[in-house]
Amino acid sequence: MSGYQGQDRDRHSRAPQVLLCRPTYFTVSYRINPWMRPEQRTDTALALRQWENLYDVYRDLGFRVRLIDPVSGLPDMVYAANGGTVVDGIAYTARFRHAERAGEGPAYADWFRTAGFTVREAQAVNEGEGDLLLVGDTVYAGYGFRTEPAAHAEAARVLGREVVGLRLVDPRYYHLDTAFAVLDPAGGPGSVAYLPAAFDDASQEVLRFRFPDAVIASEADAAVLGLNCFSDGRTVVHAPQAEKFAADLAERGFGTVGVDTSELRRGGGGIKCCTLELREP
Numbered sequence: 314m315s316g317y318q319g320q321d322r323d324r325h326s327r328a329p330q331v332l333l334c335r336p337t338y339f340t341v342s343y344r345i346n347p348w349m350r351p352e353q354r355t356d357t358a359l360a361l362r363q364w365e366n367l368y369d370v371y372r373d374l375g376f377r378v379r380l381i382d383p384v385s386g387l388p389d390m391v392y393a394a395n396g397g398t399v400v401d402g403i404a405y406t407a408r409f410r411h412a413e414r415a416g417e418g419p420a421y422a423d424w425f426r427t428a429g430f431t432v433r434e435a436q437a438v439n440e441g442e443g444d445l446l447l448v449g450d451t452v453y454a455g456y457g458f459r460t461e462p463a464a465h466a467e468a469a470r471v472l473g474r475e476v477v478g479l480r481l482v483d484p485r486y487y488h489l490d491t492a493f494a495v496l497d498p499a500g501g502p503g504s505v506a507y508l509p510a511a512f513d514d515a516s517q518e519v520l521r522f523r524f525p526d527a528v529i530a531s532e533a534d535a536a537v538l539g540l541n542c543f544s545d546g547r548t549v550v551h552a553p554q555a556e557k558f559a560a561d562l563a564e565r566g567f568g569t570v571g572v573d574t575s576e577l578r579r580g581g582g583g584i585k586c587c588t589l590e591l592r593e594p
């Protein structure tokens with residue numbers, strides 16, 4: 314028996330439980346971020362195939378994958394990360410910035426309730442794990458486009474975690490998870506990747522201080538939503554177009570799996586956007 318080392322490895326490799334939403338009704342019919350072009354046709358069948366591939370990869374990695382039923386008229390519901398923030402079995406609900414997505418908040422809240430999570434209704438505008446990302450025992454919280462700073466305080470109270478605000482300044486990177494990736498949920502100096510230019514100077518300073526060994530992404534890799542990846546701490550599932558990013562991850566000892574979600578990128582989301590982590594106590 315390998316004692317501490319074995320236990321440590323087990324802790325870090327505990328398979329995540331994630332919530333996904335099939336893109337049955339996916340299309341781009343309105344524009345709430347610069348990626349969305351409602352005048353261009355979307356291919357829902359292609360989006361479905363790409364999403365199914367992501368589902369299969371997660372299953373193959375041993376993740377527990379759960380599904381919420383998509384709702385007609387809510388085309389962005391595929392981006393499950395925005396449906397809430399779940400820590401220690403507590404689901405802090407989402408409250409969307411835009412009317413087009415408002416119906417998703419209650420839909421996800423109902424799912425959490427039925428699944429047995431403790432639901433805490435948000436008063437402040439926040440778009441779930443799109444902007445609230447747990448690294449170690451700290452929640453990093455984006456603001457500037459969608460989630461309002463009042464939600465940071467609310468999340469700290471509800472989730473019982475330190476919350477560190479990061480101001481986003483580039484409209485293409487309107488959610489934190491488009492510019493900041495958690496590579497190792499356990500935390501540590503090299504546990505994240507980010508695009509510095511997506512943040513204001515003060516936030517870049519915070520990031521340098523907290524994550525001195527972070528992977529610094531290139532503009533090119535961020536522009537294919539390469540940072541919108543999902544990692545269990547060992548294997549990073551990422552956009553295959555983010556080639557340099559994937560090479561940097563491999564050099565750091567991460568396993569890498571490319572999953573193309575190019576059709577879903579037309580809504581302004583990638584792999585992480587499609588993935589909500591359900592953390593039980």
Ligand code: ARG
Nearest residue numbers: 346392394443488580582586
């Ligand atoms: N069309 C969606 C929106 O603009 C995309 C959401 C992407 N999700 C994410 N977690 N970044 O709200």
